Amino acid sequence: MMATYRTAPWFQGVLLGGFCLVASVALAYGTKLTAPAIEQAARDDLNASLEQVIPASLRTNDMASDTVTLDTGAGKTLAYRARSGGKVTAVAYRVVGKGYGGDIVIVMGVAASGEILGVRVIQHSETPGLGDKVDVRKTDWIKAFTGLSFANTPLSQWAVKKDGGRFDQFSGATITPRAVVKAIKDGLDLFAANRHALLDETDPPAAAIAPSPRSLS
Amino acid sequence: MTARALAVFKDGLWTNNVTLSQKLALCPLLALTSTATNGLGMGLATTACLVMTNVAISLVRGVITPQVRIPAFILVIAGIVTLVDMLINAYGHELYKVLGLFIPLIVTNCVILGRAEAFASRNGPSLSACDALGIGLGFTMSLTGIGAIREILGSGTLFANASLMLGAPLAFLETTIIPDYKGFLLMILPPGGFLVLGFALAAKRVFDSRASRRAASVAAPASACH
Numbered sequence: 068m069m070a071t072y073r074t075a076p077w078f079q080g081v082l083l084g085g086f087c088l089v090a091s092v093a094l095a096y097g098t099k100l101t102a103p104a105i106e107q108a109a110r111d112d113l114n115a116s117l118e119q120v121i122p123a124s125l126r127t128n129d130m131a132s133d134t135v136t137l138d139t140g141a142g143k144t145l146a147y148r149a150r151s152g153g154k155v156t157a158v159a160y161r162v163v164g165k166g167y168g169g170d171i172v173i174v175m176g177v178a179a180s181g182e183i184l185g186v187r188v189i190q191h192s193e194t195p196g197l198g199d200k201v202d203v204r205k206t207d208w209i210k211a212f213t214g215l216s217f218a219n220t221p222l223s224q225w226a227v228k229k230d231g232g233r234f235d236q237f238s239g240a241t242i243t244p245r246a247v248v249k250a251i252k253d254g255l256d257l258f259a260a261n262r263h264a265l266l267d268e269t270d271p272p273a274a275a276i277a278p279s280p281r282s283l284s
Numbered sequence: 285m286t287a288r289a290l291a292v293f294k295d296g297l298w299t300n301n302v303t304l305s306q307k308l309a310l311c312p313l314l315a316l317t318s319t320a321t322n323g324l325g326m327g328l329a330t331t332a333c334l335v336m337t338n339v340a341i342s343l344v345r346g347v348i349t350p351q352v353r354i355p356a357f358i359l360v361i362a363g364i365v366t367l368v369d370m371l372i373n374a375y376g377h378e379l380y381k382v383l384g385l386f387i388p389l390i391v392t393n394c395v396i397l398g399r400a401e402a403f404a405s406r407n408g409p410s411l412s413a414c415d416a417l418g419i420g421l422g423f424t425m426s427l428t429g430i431g432a433i434r435e436i437l438g439s440g441t442l443f444a445n446a447s448l449m450l451g452a453p454l455a456f457l458e459t460t461i462i463p464d465y466k467g468f469l470l471m472i473l474p475p476g477g478f479l480v481l482g483f484a485l486a487a488k489r490v491f492d493s494r495a496s497r498r499a500a501s502v503a504a505p506a507s508a509c510h
Contacts, residue, residue: 079352090363104374
């Protein structure tokens with residue numbers, strides 16, 4: 068027969084409290100156990116995405132620890148600098164586009180000259196089979212940006228073909244490529260606006276200061 | 285015991301199939317079945333969590349009082365799923381990048397709490413594990429099936445990117461059913477999920493009513509002989 072205390076109100080509180088305690092201890096222990104491995108995995112992810120957009124030949128340093136904070140206007144973002152012989156050869160940073168299914172997180176690598184070295188979509192929730200073609204694992208579409216810069220591609224061309232630009236859209240999905248193109252264009256604007264800080268130039272030669280493309284348009 | 289376990293398994297797999305009979309867990313069903321691969325991934329992740337929660341709840345069923353059983357179940361389920369989430373993130377990071385999105389959704393899946401309440405709190409651990417396997421695989425089956433139908437009609441492929449999501453050994457699953465298919469957007473978008481689910485529910489009813497009519501017509505002459 069069931070003990071009488073089991074139906075008493077105080078026992079319900081004690082019981083539930085006991086369950087909370089056990090669950091909290093288990094979760095706290097789990098967090099402590101897994102935190103270093105999760106941190107390491109996140110760092111590996113970051114390095115892997117940086118390696119995809121900046122060729123190994125351009126850097127001799129550990130990019131993940133050579134960072135500079137940029138103000139994008141909508142928030143702050145970290146830029147990672149690749150150096151070779153002490154000079155910054157390229158930078159990589161995240162830009163975010165507003166896609167059909169939410170944010171599209173993009174990492175882009177830009178050479179000191181302002182030329183795009185590589186772009187990868189690292190996180191998105193676009194429609195499978197339609198918008199997810201921006202993912203390099205699905206199609207090569209994103210590789211079309213490699214080698215472009217404001218110097219070799221006029222501002223009017225930074226749009227999908229439907230809008231009069233040079234980039235392909237996908238049949239059934241225009242919003243996603245449009246968002247990616249805009250995010251990358253904004254990323255180049257960001258580079259131009261923060262050129263000194265990014266390239267770690269304390270006393271830049273006047274000729275090296277490119278006019279911000281935004282002020283041209 | 286084994287006959288009972290088999291009956292429990294079959295009941296979860298087909299007779300009381302979570303989505304097609306009980307019409308529960310329709311949210312992940314509609315959201316994640318745009319491809320067969322997604323359905324399979326979500327189904328298997330849910331099955332694994334369901335087995336663990338069912339066994340855990342069955343083990344503590346003597347301790348929990350009826351008054352606080354629901355919050356206690358939720359604590360156990362949320363705790364276990366969060367632990368699984370952290371462990372996969374730490375030690376199976378590649379898998380986590382794919383399933384990471386689905387795992388927190390499992391906590392809110394009413395099936396888990398439903399099985400805790402309806403089965404695990406009244407049965408032993410091994411029987412509860414059988415129930416979880418049956419229910420979980422039944423859920424996986426309907427998710428994968430509906431995903432496959434939507435994927436074939438919507439994109440003309442089957443198990444596209446299976447190797448990406450479930451590992452390279454499963455690359456053989458990837459097939460193109462209809463080459464040069466232009467795609468049928470409606471099937472990939474949420475309305476396609478509702479459409480296919482509706483047809484799947486109808487198909488199961490037709491199948492079940494035919495099966496019971498056949499069973500009745502087999503049983504009737506046998507009793508008439510005596």
